Amino acid sequence: MLNPTGLIRGHYECRSFDQTIPILSDLLALEVVGENNSEKTLKHPNTDWRLVIHANGPDAPIKPMRNHYGVRVTNNAEVDRATEYLERKKGEFGIKIIKPRGNHNAYSVHFYEPGGNYWEIESYEHAVETGMGKTTNPHWAHPLPTEKFSGKGYVPQALTHGTLENEDLEASERFYREVLGLEVVKLWPSSCYIKHPATPWYVVCIQALKQNRQRLSRYQRFTLAVDSVDSVHDAYRSFETNRRAWKIKDLEKVEANGEDASFLFSDLNGNWWEITSEQR
Numbered sequence: 235m236l237n238p239t240g241l242i243r244g245h246y247e248c249r250s251f252d253q254t255i256p257i258l259s260d261l262l263a264l265e266v267v268g269e270n271n272s273e274k275t276l277k278h279p280n281t282d283w284r285l286v287i288h289a290n291g292p293d294a295p296i297k298p299m300r301n302h303y304g305v306r307v308t309n310n311a312e313v314d315r316a317t318e319y320l321e322r323k324k325g326e327f328g329i330k331i332i333k334p335r336g337n338h339n340a341y342s343v344h345f346y347e348p349g350g351n352y353w354e355i356e357s358y359e360h361a362v363e364t365g366m367g368k369t370t371n372p373h374w375a376h377p378l379p380t381e382k383f384s385g386k387g388y389v390p391q392a393l394t395h396g397t398l399e400n401e402d403l404e405a406s407e408r409f410y411r412e413v414l415g416l417e418v419v420k421l422w423p424s425s426c427y428i429k430h431p432a433t434p435w436y437v438v439c440i441q442a443l444k445q446n447r448q449r450l451s452r453y454q455r456f457t458l459a460v461d462s463v464d465s466v467h468d469a470y471r472s473f474e475t476n477r478r479a480w481k482i483k484d485l486e487k488v489e490a491n492g493e494d495a496s497f498l499f500s501d502l503n504g505n506w507w508e509i510t511s512e513q514r
């Protein structure tokens with residue numbers, strides 16, 4: 235079993251940085267903290283996992299709404315004020331807004347950004363009292379100073395989650411727990427929340443509605459860190475050996491990156507992951 239030191243990154247495919255990054259920064263409080271030729275790394279000030287953005291041109295696909303990332307605000311009234319702000323910015327950013335709604339004790343608004351992606355701004359104001367503390371206990375130690383995000387009527391306090399679709403949810407839960415070494419929190423029959431035990435952010439895994447669903451690309455993956463380059467190679471060997479048993483669909487070779495190493499694979503659902511020795 236993998237012994238990950240962290241779930242350190244989510245990846246995100248858009249069409250152009252110029253189109254998408256102003257949206258993520260103005261509406262979601264994400265900040266650019268790093269860049270190279272082909273990708274930019276964004277981070278929410280209250281959240282240690284990174285969102286790595288890939289700009290793949292005008293043909294980058296529109297991802298399903300069931301594959302989104304989400305930020306959290308403190309209470310339900312903020313979701314309504316966020317919706318009003320999104321309405322004000324709709325023309326400027328070319329976003330589409332999906333009316334706020336309640337779901338599993340959350341109250342949230344979704345929007346689509348023209349880079350091909352859906353986002354969620356959610357509140358779990360009443361979730362802890364209904365037994366959802368395991369995933370909804372505060373994702374932030376200190377609220378974001380309001381001046382960091384002023385005049386909008388709401389403050390995204392953390393980047394809390396990404397989502398994946400799974401054809402075989404039960405087998406996926408076993409794979410995440412027994413192979414990837416992640417914590418699986420089960421609250422509802424048709425979904426699970428997977429996370430690194432040490433950190434609050436999570437990936438919501440939901441039962442796919444159809445077998446021939448739209449697959450995500452390797453640019454829309456999650457990254458797990460392990461403690462050394464040797465551990466990356468050990469993990470690769472065990473993936474190679476067990477590829478058939480674990481129903482691994484793609485397995486890419488280990489690549490060196492300076493003093494670090496990493497490899498990519500797609501799992502039994504065709505969802506992409508990366509194992510790296512980098513620690514953030």
Ligand SMILES: [Fe+2]
Binds near residue numbers: 302
């Ligand atoms: Fe969500």
